[in-house]
Amino acid sequence: MTIVYIIVLCLVGLALAYELRFTEATLHMGRALSGSGSKTGFQDAITPPLSSYFAFGIYGLSIIVIAFGFFEYGIFMGLLEFVTFYMVVLLNRVFLLPRPDSPHFRNIITRSMIGRHADYLRDGDKLRAGAMADLLQRAGIPIDELVRHVSDE
Numbered sequence: 001m002t003i004v005y006i007i008v009l010c011l012v013g014l015a016l017a018y019e020l021r022f023t024e025a026t027l028h029m030g031r032a033l034s035g036s037g038s039k040t041g042f043q044d045a046i047t048p049p050l051s052s053y054f055a056f057g058i059y060g061l062s063i064i065v066i067a068f069g070f071f072e073y074g075i076f077m078g079l080l081e082f083v084t085f086y087m088v089v090l091l092n093r094v095f096l097l098p099r100p101d102s103p104h105f106r107n108i109i110t111r112s113m114i115g116r117h118a119d120y121l122r123d124g125d126k127l128r129a130g131a132m133a134d135l136l137q138r139a140g141i142p143i144d145e146l147v148r149h150v151s152d153e
Helices: 003-034 053-097 103-123 126-138 144-151
Strands: none
Touching: 003 053, 003 103, 103 126, 126 144
């Protein structure tokens, strides 16, 4: 295998591991905000809208990189490359990336929620703004005080 291909394989594996860990983080936070025995809680409501595009892009890129390995290097080396890719993803998730309950992911999710809440208020969508404000309150962010502080400036 060429060194460039190995580097691309590792980088795509890292990106896939990050996407999977981020999905775990939204599931973890969605369940925590829900407080019920639901499988996903509020995961769908708190997931940033652009993350699905990022996920589809990474999934597609992963398939392309693996398919290229099979095409360029044959079945045996393709299988070896697939196992290597799997191990890169696994090792990145376990050793390199933050835990699902880390402040890193929590900040990304809450910033997205605050941004969507502001967008809903700007667009006059009081129902969605109220729902997002409730989720932010459950996350420990006093959104009413934040809105008052921003509107006073």
